[in-house]
Amino acid sequence: MYNFKNDYSEGAHPRILDKLIATNLVQQLGYGEDEYAQEAKAVLKEKLSNQAATIHFVSGGTQTNLLVISFLLRVHEAVISAKTGHIAANETGAIEATGHKVITTETIDGKLRPEDVAEVLAVYALAPHVVKPRIVYISNSTEIGTIYSKDEIKTLYKFCQSHQLLLYMDGARLGHALTAENNDLTLATISQYTDVFYIGGTKNGALLGEAIIFNKPELATDFDYAIKQKGAMLAKGRILSIQFLELFKDDLYFDLARKANTLAMRIATAVREKGYTFLTQSTTNQLFPILPKKIIERLSADYQFYIWKNIDADYAAIRLITSWATDEEKVTAFIKDLQEV
Template identity: 65%
Template sequence: MYSFKNDYSEGAHPSVLEKLAITNFQQENGYGEDTYSRAAKDKLRAEMQNDEAVIHFVSGGTQTNLLVISYLLRPHEAVISAQTGHIYANETGAIEATGHRIIPVLSTNGKVTPEAIEEVLNAHYLRPHVVKPKLVYISNSTEIGSIYTREELQALYHLCEARQLFLFLDGARLGHALTATESNLTLADVAKYTHVFYIGGTKNGALLGEAIVFRRQDIAQDFDYSLKQKGALLAKGRILGIQFDQLFTDNLYYHLARHANEMAMQIASHMRQLGCDFLTVPTTNQLFPILPKVVIDALSESYAFYIWSNIDEQHDAIRIITSWATQQSTVSQFNKDFTRIYENYLPIR
């Protein structure tokens, strides 16, 4: 059975493993002060066109969100997030456990708008009886596969600047967002129009790891203390630094993300040709086709995926995710199997 449940089922890209093996017996300083972590940070700063960026490598996405948000906010301050946002829907109350409320806003495409932020701010005026919204959390790509345009990110950033809010971008799948066909964003744009963001390695060819990026020093002044205090400062920081150094050599990071997107688009195109509808427009490596439940049952005999949401008595939306390691042969076989199953159940549509 092949799993389309996530984009981190495989280990790591071979070149990452090879680099880890080659450097294995080299002695290096700990806690991110090693040669490779420094080199990776230099590469990222150059790619972002921001020499002032402060970068820290940590192990995972939920950890990153907890670390950044709990560091930036004072006890009475809160986070604005789309209702589909990972911190609101899928992190077991990690942010709330640090004492900060998450204020959800409704979104049909997983994105937060300036209008939604203004609505929240206008509703939280009764000082000191309500929490103070201070940080806007967004994901790119979003939890339902959509992406922000440069213009949308600029609008959010300028509003946050005007209203003295932090804009924090969850980049667990940032590579997939930047390499989407419809994207007009670059990593430099993201660095310019957010206060903090992170570059996800776990879901794009690394064994594990995310790179937290603060756009300037004053925002990250004591973040290293917070990393240590919360157990996120790894003694063997080289393990993360080596991986990011390799991922940002010869554009490997972008190549892997683009491959995942291309595999997904082949599946999406094939499904569309057969007349399938989607919960959201296929854009990145996350697909949400709406299928008859009998088709889903038959498909699940050979493929693993998540049932995302119920549509009606006969239909559900499922989530299919391709990865950096999804092979062309797998996609071709899936499309053949899907055609056979789907056409067999056409009458029930």
């Protein structure tokens, strides 16, 4: 049975494993002071076109969101998220457990727009009797496979600035967003039009790891204290930095994400040719085709995937995810089985 449930079923790209082995006995300082961390940060700053950026490496996405959001918020402040946002739907109340409210709002396609945020601000205007919205949290790509355009990010960022809000982007699948066929963003433009974001490695070829980017260094003052206090500072920080150095020194990161997107689009084309539609119009490695339940049942015999949403008595939306390591032959087999059933 082949797994289309997620994009982290495999370990790591062989080049990363080779680099970890090659450097295994080279002595380094701990806690992020290793030479690989300095080199990886220099490479990333070039990609960002932002030499002032402050960069930290941590091990996972939920950990990243918890660290950044709880650090930036004062005790009475809250974060705004789409209802589908990862911090609202999939992180076991991690943000709320730090004492901060996640204010959710419905969206059309998983993306927040200024009017969505404005509605929240209007509701939470009775100071000091309600929490104060301070951070706008977005994901790119979103949890339902859609991506932000440059104009959308720029417009949202300017709205946030005019309302004294911080814009924070979850980049768990940022590589897939940046290599989507309809993308017009770069790391440099994201660095220009967000306050903080992270580059996800876990879901794009790394064993584990995310790179937190504070685009404005003044926001990151003493952030290393927060990392340590919350148990997220690895003694063997080299394990994280070596991976990001390998992923970005020659754009391997983007090559891996592009492969995942390409395979997903092959499946998407086959779904459309069969006359089926999608829950969302995704151009990334997450697909949400709406299929007859009888076909879903037959495909489930050979493939693992999530049944995402029940549409009616006869149809449901499933989620299929491809990765940097997805077997092309399995994609071909899935398409053949879909066509035959």
